[in-house]
Amino acid sequence: MQAKVLITLKNGVLDPQGEAVLHALDNLGFDDVDGVRVGKMIELDLSDTNADTARTRVEKMCEKLLANTVIEDYEVEIL
Amino acid sequence: MQAKVLITLKNGVLDPQGEAVLHALDNLGFDDVDGVRVGKMIELDLSDTNADTARTRVEKMCEKLLANTVIEDYEVEIL
Numbered sequence: 001m002q003a004k005v006l007i008t009l010k011n012g013v014l015d016p017q018g019e020a021v022l023h024a025l026d027n028l029g030f031d032d033v034d035g036v037r038v039g040k041m042i043e044l045d046l047s048d049t050n051a052d053t054a055r056t057r058v059e060k061m062c063e064k065l066l067a068n069t070v071i072e073d074y075e076v077e078i079l
Numbered sequence: 080m081q082a083k084v085l086i087t088l089k090n091g092v093l094d095p096q097g098e099a100v101l102h103a104l105d106n107l108g109f110d111d112v113d114g115v116r117v118g119k120m121i122e123l124d125l126s127d128t129n130a131d132t133a134r135t136r137v138e139k140m141c142e143k144l145l146a147n148t149v150i151e152d153y154e155v156e157i158l
Contacts, residue, residue, distance in 0.1 A: 006120055021121065021145070030140055035124035041085055042100065045114035061109055066100070 001046045002079040003058045005066055008039035013071045042066055051078045080125045081158040082137045084145055087118035092150045121145055130157045 009015050018036040025033050044061075048054040058076045067074040088094050097115040104112050123140075127133040137155045146153040 008120070008122070018121075024144055025140060028140075028143055030136065032126045032136065033123055033140075034126055037122040039120040039122065041087070041118040041120045042097075043087070043116040043118065044112055047111045047113055057109065057111065061104060061107075061112075064107055065103055 001048055001051070001054050003044045003046055003054060004077040004079060005042040005044065005058060005062060006039060006075045006077070007042065007062075007067050007072050008075075009037060010071055010073055054078050080127055080130070080133050082123045082125055082133060083156040083158060084121040084123065084137060084141060085118060085154045085156070086121065086141075086146050086151050087154075088116060089150055089152055133157050 015037050017038045021038060022033060022036040025036070044058060046054050046057070048057060055076055055078050058078075062074040062076065063069060094116050096117040100117060101112060101115040104115070123137060125133050125136070127136060134155055134157050137157075141153040141155065142148060
């Protein structure tokens with residue numbers, strides 16, 4: 001079973017990497033971009049065969065390691 | 080209009096960050112994980128109002144800056 005985790009900075013948290021990408025795009029002539037936020041995507045191969053169990057496990061992984069829940073939100077998708 | 084870009088390493092390209100996450104998860108007792116791949120997610124706010132134009136623009140941004148197409152694949156989603 002596969003899981004996809006999307007990790008994004010919470011609203012209001014400064015994203016210097018996104019700002020840098022925005023400026024770089026602007027310098028390349030892509031001036032139709034108003035904002036950029038950069039996040040992470042983590043793909044996991046799981047040996048669980050039950051989707052509910054897998055989701056619970058992955059949420060625990062996010063809380064413990066994958067996301068910094070003070071400044072980041074996460075979204076789990078079981079494929 | 081918003082666009083979401085998912086950038087992943089191509090199959091066969093070594094992912095040391097994913098390996099590190101796999102070992103860390105294993106050390107925390109998550110031994111049901113068989114593999115981890117880490118990618119990037121980039122959210123863009125665009126002033127384009129046409130979905131097709133926006134997709135073409137974002138694909139150009141990926142080719143020119145956002146992705147390293149030698150080792151990375153990208154996927155564009157217009158929201």
